């Protein structure tokens with residue numbers, strides 16, 4: 001199965017809707033251990049993305065992802081702007097010129113996104129950041145695609161791995177971001193960036209399941 | 214003259230640092246600030262850092278000081294997006310932002326070059342780039 005440019009745009013807009021629905025949750029999570037703006041920031045960023053995608057004039061999925069990245073960089077105020085922005089801009093490069101993407105492209109997209117986030121945030125797994133959701137999700141994706149599993153199973157495992165990562169962030173102290181100033185006090189709270197990453201992967205799973213049916 | 218850019222989450226912090234640092238010299242020194250989000254909340258964004266760099270840029274160079282967290286990420290992103298011949302003249306330093314700005318302004322007003330100012334500010338590093 002592959003996604004066309006239009007389906008990719010639809011998927012990106014669905015991500016925007018999910019983040020809007022979870023705006024309060026993300027802001028509350030960030031309020032507990034950070035500066036309380038993650039929900040507002042992600043919603044602002046993806047609202048701007050949706051607007052841009054409404055009148056985008058290209059079939060090139062690389063161009064679409066690059067537009068998403070650049071829009072996030074200029075419209076999100078917190079760390080998630082440069083982080084997700086870099087992720088989308090790096091991912092854009094591996095699908096440049098493509099009007100259709102498949103699971104193998106998605107593996108490359110995720111690989112670049114995770115690398116971009118590591119480069120930008122200088123975090124490693126265990127720091128209580130979005131990487132704790134994204135890295136296991138990527139590893140699961142890579143493995144499952146190698147084994148040629150059905151797409152729905154793959155994407156379900158990927159979002160489940162991210163959710164496990166989210167739950168893991170609850171048990172550890174933050175070493176990066178504003179929460180790191182709280183040290184041990186950050187234990188017992190989920191990392192908001194890990195949660196937004198999970199929500200994005202969950203939306204990918206649900207949307208592609210619907211497209212497929 | 215080398216230019217100075219202050220990147221902060223908070224516009225009042227950036228304005229205050231500029232005010233404090235400007236006091237150190239009778240001759241005005243090029244200082245630009247990038248602070249807060251486009252809609253006036255706390256935060257940083259790369260677009261504003263790019264604008265601030267361009268405001269004070271010359272081939273003599275630009276020094277950028279930042280407060281914390283995403284200020285560095287937005288700054289690095291902005292610098293990566295500059296034309297290559299400009300990138301090598303722009304340095305991000307992790308000096309304590311208030312002390313760093315005051316020291317930078319003094320050094321700039323003494324017409325020190327980029328390398329000399331960088332060396333002086335090294336002593337004020339608080340290791341926030343790792």
Ligand SMILES: [Mg+2]
Nearest residue numbers: 035037038078
């Ligand atoms: Mg925040």
